[in-house]
Amino acid sequence: MTINEIQDEIIKEFSAYDDWIDKYSFLIKTGKNIPIIDKEQKTGKNSINGCQSKVWLHASMENGLIKFTADSDAMIVKGITSLLVRVLSDKTPEEIMNSDLYFIDKIGLKQNLSPTRSNGLLAMLKQMKLYAIAYNTELKNKRK
């Protein structure tokens, strides 16, 4: 599935819930399916500190695709992290670099990604794109 197909799928899943309580409950449940980061990878290098909550993110490259694993100490943040990983994991660096993530706004969780939220999510999204740029450069250098 392409990045946009996955985004549309998530939007559809969330559209089943009108009430914000159900929406957040679903989000919390979703978080439990996160491709969890290995314990030994929960190091300073992979940690993204928000003012309030912590996020850990690890990236690796397999067959030209970037694989993300992650975790967070806050459940809501973990839920959104799991969605971001679901959308961006197993994609090529180029796909990730060029992605436009519209689903967060569409499912009504944009507030969590505002710069004032200081939950580490915005920094994590930036980090995911930075990994893509780094792996892209690595791939190009290999081709040379």
Added chain:
Amino acid sequence: MNFDIDKIRNDFPILGQKIYNKPLIYFDNAATTQKPKKVIDKMNEYYFNYNGNIHRGVHYLSEKSTEANENARETIQKYINAKHTHEIIFTRGTTEAINLVAYSFGEEFISKDDEIIVSVIEHHSNIIPWQILCNRKGAKLKVIPCNDKGELLYDEFEKLLSDKTKIIAINHISNSLGTINPVKKIIQKAHSFNIPVLIDGAQAIQHIKVDVMDLDCDFYTFSGHKMFGPTGIGVLYGKEKWLDKMPPYQSGGEMIDIVTFEKTTYNSLPFKFEAGTPNYIGSIALGAAVEYINSVGINNIAEYEKELLKYGTEKLSEIKKLKIYGTADNKTSVISFLIDGIHHYDAGMILDKMGIAIRTGHHCTQPVMDRFGINGTIRASFAFYNTKKEIDTLYEALLKVIAMFN
């Protein structure tokens, strides 16, 4: 007690609104307070009718603004019972007031190997200016510890005192725990060693009667926006004997006497410390905020809030998994807590969706969080416009939060 809560709530236009279609419950008063209509009207009145740069103009508008600015200074002087109006310096807020003293007092009185005492329950803004001063001068920072209730250990404080101690800077009331510190006792002790004391009053000035002459503090700082006034205005009270000896903090217009390229002489107090065009609309509106507090009565406020604290503490303690941080015998209307197994950010997000504004995180007091081995709390901080009914709603909302995360 003469306390008409409905009338008081009507004085604050913002409290009547709905958030996500639910009545707003504002429990983030330690971060900032809401403004009564009188304060908002005062700002409008001056911008609409009397705006003119103060102190220099000879024209009508300038005179009107100058007069109102100086009247506000007098209103504040009386509110805290300072000896002189020129001991009231307008600043941007508590942070700037502390920075002013740390820089200016530090410049004159702090040398290598001197010691400065703060406490473990300070807001970052009463730690970092002193840290920077210590780095600049080669001085040392000493820290008064606290017990498990969040009360300062007075015996430990006494042990820290020495002839190297040059200033003590502590808060009157802790923003994250609500502890009311025995500042008068600390000041008396410090003065017996001839050590001046700065009191960070940001969390006290709106809750309890503050009398700087009775406390005998050397400096007292507070912010306008935490006492129902506008943002961007605050106060440094300083005893004349210190302020006179301290060099200017910032320089420019207003703070000068005679300027030549060879030498500049400075203006007298308070203007020596008020460089540039000050936030005079802010100070005028802060004066209106103090008048508003006076009309309700600070002792009435203190009494009502004490009741809210008692009720809130009992109510929230009914929740089994809830633990309150900050259980000092003498505290104000701040309840900092955590619920077992629930991240404070998660709780805050869900409470927000229910129209309840509380604070989550470390509240700019990371050393306090380290002391208790946590990385943040959920903080409900009450003002005199809050009600027991709102506390009931918080209680119900917390039960929902617990149900959601279990």
